[in-house]
Each structure stands twice: as C-alpha cells, then as structure tokens.
Amino acid sequence: MQRKFQLLFFFLLISIFAAAQDVASFEKRVTVKTLPNGLTVLICQRHEAPVFSFFTLVDAGSAQDPMGETGLAHMFEHMAFKGTDKIGTTDYAKEKPELAKVEDDYAAYIKERDKQVGRDETKLKSLEKTWKDDIAAADKYVVHNAFGKLIEQNGGEDLNAFTNYDETGYHYSLPENRLELWAYLESERFLHPVMREFYKERNVVIEERRMRTDSNPIGRLIEQFTAAAFEAHPYHRPTVGWMSDLNSFSATDAQKFFDEYYVPSNMVVTVVGDINPATAMPIIEKYFARIPSHPKPDETTTVEPPQNSERRVVLKEQSQPLYLEGYHRPDYRSKDDAVYDAISDLMSDGRTSRLYRALVRDKKIASFSAGFTGLPGDKYPHLFAFYAFPLPGHTPQEVADAIHAEIDRLKKEDISDEELKMIKTRSKANLLRSLADNEGLAMELGTYQTRYGDWRELFRSVDRIDMVTKADIRRVANETFVDTNRTVGIIENAGAKTQGTSERSSNAPPPGASAATAGGAQ
Secondary structure, rough: OOOHHHHHHHHHHHHHHHHHHOHHHHOEEEEEEEOOOOOOOEEEEOOOOOOOEEEEOOOOOOHOOOOOOOOHHHHHHHHHHOOOOOOOOOOHHHHHHHHHHHHHHHHHHHHHHHHOOOOOOHHHHHHHHHHHHHHHHHOOOOOOHHHHHHHHHHOOOEEEEEEEEOEEEEEEEEEEEHHHHHHHHHHHHOOOOOOOOOOHHHHHHHHHHHHHHHOHHHHHHHEEEEEEEHHOOOHHHOOOOOHHHOOOOOOEEEHHHHHHHOHHHHEEEEEOOOOOOHHHHHHHHHHHOOOOOOOOOOOOOOOOOOOOOOOOEEEOOOOOOEEEEEEEEEEOOOOHHHHHHHHHHHHOOOOOOOOHHHHHHHHOOOOEEEEEEEOOOOOOOOOEEEEEEEOOOOOHHHHHHHHHHHHHHHHHHHHHHHHHHHHHHHHHHHHHHHHOOHHHHHHHHHHHHHHHHHOOOHHHHHHHHOOOOHHHHHHHHHHHHHHHHHEEEEEEEOOOOOOOHHHHHHHOOOOOOOOOOOOOOO
C-alpha cells in the first residue's frame, strides 16, 4: 500500500512540475536570434535569482582533429583560458614578436627532429635550446591566469570547459549586472585569442594523458576498445590525443584549428537567468557581431563500414577486472533513438534496473553493471555499450554470460506494462532535473539548438519516448545486439587463472559469439 502511495505521489509531482516546464511555457521565455555573422544566440528568462549562466557550444570536438594532430580540439580548449591581446599580457606589442619567434624556431626544431635520414643530434640540441630560450623570453610578458581572475573578481562561479568527441563547451555564471562584461570577455577570447604558454599547457595535457590513460587500466581499455570498434570513423581517435601527436603539434596548428572551427556559423551561445531579452540581445549583438563571418566547416567524415565479426581486446592487468561490450547503432537522428534511450533506462536506471538486479542483487557476481548509449559520442553513428565489474572469485566471462542472458530476454520477451510506464515517467523526471538550474538548462537548450536547429526538440524527446512500444524494444534489440556487431573489451587480473577470456578468444568464441578478430578530456 505504501509503495502504491509513493508511486501515486511521484506521478502527481511529475504532472504538476511538467505543467510549468512544458514547451509552451518555455516559448514565452525563450528568444532566439541568428546574428548577421551566423552566430546563433538563445536567451531564456528565469528570474528566480539575480544571476545568469551561459553556455557556448562550438560544434567541433576530437572527431574534427586533423590526422597527425589528435588532441588539438582539446588543446585549444585549454588555450581559450590564456587570455587575449588585451588580457593576460603586460605588453602585447612586445609579446607578439616573441611568440612568433617561438613558432619559427619550434618549426626548425621539429623539422630536424623528424628527419628519417641524416639527423644531426648536435644541431637538434642547439635548435631545442633556442626554442626553449624563446619560450622564456615570451613568458616575461605573461600575466598568469588573468582571464580567470577577472571573472572571479566580478562574482563569477563554475568557470570551466570540456571537449568531447562531438563538441567543445564553455560555461560559467555571473551576477546579472555583469552581463556586458561577460559579453565582452566571451567574445574577446574568440575574437583575439593568443596562443601564449602553449607548450607549457601542452605538457599539462601530456601529464593528463599519462594519468588518465597510460597509467589507468580502464583508460587504456577504453582507448583500445574504441580504436577496435571504429576502424574508419574518427571516433577511433582519443580526445586527449596520441602521445606522438601531443609531442609534435604546435601553437600554429592550434591557431589553424581555431580559424577553421571557431567561426560564428559553427557556434551557439545560450544565456539563461535574470535577464531581459529586449535589453540583453543588443548588448550580446554589439560584442559577438564583431566576430567575422565564415562558412560553416565541412562536417563530412569517413563512414564506418558495417561490422561483420566480433572484435576483442583483452588487457592483463594487476587491477580490478572489467567486462565491456559495445554494439554499433545509428546516430541521434535515428527514428529509433528514443528506443535506445528506453533500453538504457530499463537496463541501467537505479537499483530496480534489470542489470543491477540480475548481476548485483540476485547472482551477486558483480559490484556494478549497466548499459548505456552514446559511446564515445552520439553526433555520428556510435555504440550502445554494456559493462560490469566482476566481484572477487568471479570472471569477466561470468558477467558476460549474465549480460547476454538479459539481452536475450529483451529479444524474446516483451517488457512488462509497469516497466514501460516507469521508463516513460523517469524520462519526464530526468528532463525536469536537467532544467533545475540555469547552467544545466543553458547546456540542454544550447545542445538541442545545435543538434536539431530547434531547442524545442529537448521537450519533444520526451514525447518520442512516450511513443515507444514493447514491440519497438524487441525489434531494436534483435536488430542491434547481435554477435557479429559486437566489440568486446576485457581487463583480466594478471596472474589469475581465467576461463573463457583471452585463452578462448584465440580458439573458440564465448557462447553466442562468432570467431573473434583481434583488434578517451577535460
């Protein structure tokens, strides 16, 4: 009885809040304008507190990294905090030629370093010293962290950014009376960026790679797993970059990346908070319209060919074992995108999810297990993945078998009416949670405006899940979760005797699989 009352109360709360958070109510508060230079600006009024948050989305991530320059999108994200020709320098007129010397001498150093025949080691050391002396000379003009300090001194909070496979995002919050300061600062760093402290920051990224990937078994597995799953598409490149590229690309390369992708037609700026569009839009246009117009970059990428056999990556590590598998699926524009979201919810949302109940609660063979869509991104065709961490005394193959049993249930049996109802209810609850604060709302609106050209798709996504049927879930499971479409990644505990993992992969596949073929930001 208590359970029924809790569910009734939950549904009542959802309906009350949804009435105030539906698309019609937002249409009264959202203003969208495309500036003459191609930049899209979205303003959402929310007057609960005298603050605002913004989200600048650049429609370029590591999938756009040039060959031989992986990690460049992530690297420029770091550089966007280094200031401008006016912020972060004591004398830019003197700093600028010193930075140019750094680039000229770095190019000479790299040319000698990368010679296949006839490299002169004495000359190489001399060139390296000259380049590093140039860096020291340029650094004399740097005012460290000037951009961040300026924001903090004016009440800014949550100053941060991220780069993933699909995009780069920048965000922070300020008091509402600092709107014009924000418009100036945010437009300036995309109008007059300066690649100062580039090689110092590149070393930071190199250490980030060492910490998160090279010294992290899970990081290494994800990187190798992704490279095995995507042989052709740029998703096989790590966001942080390959080490040889990190040790090679230059500030000049970063400037070229910026010039191609950080253009108004490839950016959406969303502002949410205690602001009035009638007064805010002219201010935003005054500053952001200064950025020169440029055609939207070509987004053509190599299409990943269909996978026709299982691929497998096995790492032997002195660490927590892990089982991971992924299946290719279409991108976010697929007619079945909501079906994949429904399957993810069913298999993974909370302690009542199928994988948690089966592997953690009932069989007690895993400490955690889940399934999710969007690996490694979702702008392009990507993976639906399942994973589990085996408990001591249990093997990756045991959790793999248990995961496959749950997948087979999806293929053969309709889910229950209660499960389908809870999936649809949770989708509404998740939407409401994403709208709870200015920052989250700015990110959601900006992302949907970028991906669909219409922020209203954020609300329509819930409608699409509402239309998902039991038959849809069975159909998509049977179409997607097949052994020839599967890539497997395993961390085995080195030294432990295993069954059905790497030894089996070289002889016979695990139950239900075909013969095996061998094959991670701020």
